[in-house]
Amino acid sequence: MSNSETTVFKRPESLSENITHYCPGCTHGVIHRIVAESLDELGVKGKSVGIAPVGCSVLIYNYFNIDFLEAPHGRAPAVATGFKRVRPDMIVFTYQGDGDLASIGMAEIIHAANRGEKFTTIFVNNAIYGMTGGQMAPTTMPGQKTTTSPAGRDVNLAGHPIRMSELLATLKTPSFIARTSVHSPMHVINTKKIIKKAFRLQKENKCFSLVEVLSTCPTNWGIPPCDATEWVASDMEPYYPLAIYKDYIEGEN
Ligand SMILES: Cc1ncc(C[n+]2csc(CCOP(=O)(O)OP(=O)(O)O)c2C)c(N)n1
Numbered sequence: 001m002s003n004s005e006t007t008v009f010k011r012p013e014s015l016s017e018n019i020t021h022y023c024p025g026c027t028h029g030v031i032h033r034i035v036a037e038s039l040d041e042l043g044v045k046g047k048s049v050g051i052a053p054v055g056c057s058v059l060i061y062n063y064f065n066i067d068f069l070e071a072p073h074g075r076a077p078a079v080a081t082g083f084k085r086v087r088p089d090m091i092v093f094t095y096q097g098d099g100d101l102a103s104i105g106m107a108e109i110i111h112a113a114n115r116g117e118k119f120t121t122i123f124v125n126n127a128i129y130g131m132t133g134g135q136m137a138p139t140t141m142p143g144q145k146t147t148t149s150p151a152g153r154d155v156n157l158a159g160h161p162i163r164m165s166e167l168l169a170t171l172k173t174p175s176f177i178a179r180t181s182v183h184s185p186m187h188v189i190n191t192k193k194i195i196k197k198a199f200r201l202q203k204e205n206k207c208f209s210l211v212e213v214l215s216t217c218p219t220n221w222g223i224p225p226c227d228a229t230e231w232v233a234s235d236m237e238p239y240y241p242l243a244i245y246k247d248y249i250e251g252e253n
């Protein structure tokens with residue numbers, strides 16, 4: 001009988017050993033790991049560049065062993081466009097929260113997607129502005145209490161939450177647009193498959209791709225981490241259905 005040990009679980013090479021600053025129960029870190037695993041498995045760690053956003057993931061460059069550029073508020077898709085056009089051989093991705101992408105940078109993401117820029121966006125939808133203290137975001141749920149909607153989001157005053165994946169999927173340019181979640185192990189596994197597919201399509205020089213991931217913010221939702229994952233399932237998922245909204249079709253790009 002052999003005494004050798006087999007490693008069945010280890011840190012992805014694309015992830016650094018730094019301890020993240022994320023709050024307990026925040027799923028930003030889970031999504032980081034999925035991105036890193038995907039880059040490792042596709043063999044593109046050495047040729048990948050991320051674009052960091054504003055928001056809680058502003059320090060994402062500390063957590064990966066790949067190069068990053070920092071973009072001003074909401075402008076990550078514009079920075080990614082410039083970089084990818086100059087270096088189409090590189091794997092380029094933006095990593096953006098809902099405040100960064102659906103509010104401040106709404107124009108940037110819509111036009112980059114419409115142009116079919118061949119980078120990947122990881123869109124982390126936690127229904128709130130996390131970093132700045134929990135203000136209402138375009139994705140905040142109807143009735144959800146935030147620091148700027150202490151009585152709950154009033155849709156008559158603030159409009160209904162914006163479904164970014166559905167909105168972007170109306171654009172003609174063929175691309176890959178999906179919404180996933182990481183609130184249970186099964187959902188983590190499925191998110192991995194979808195994020196890896198988005199990067200694989202980019203590696204094959206196919207199309208613009210965006211994966212929206214429903215995420216938690218226990219701190220600003222004001223609920224414990226376990227309840228936060230349940231809230232994603234009970235309150236967010238019915239309004240934000242998990243699906244592939246647009247799939248790449250060969251020959252239509
Ligand atoms: C033009 C502009 N609008 C807003 C802000 C403030 N700001 C910086 S980060 C941030 C929150 C971003 O939240 P989100 O993108 O949802 O990411 P999270 O922190 O939730 O991960 C806000 C509102 C700003 N600095 N400049």
Ligand code: SF4
Nearest residue numbers: 022023026056130217
């Ligand atoms: S404030 Fe919210 S989004 Fe930011 S790290 Fe904490 S739990 Fe995560």
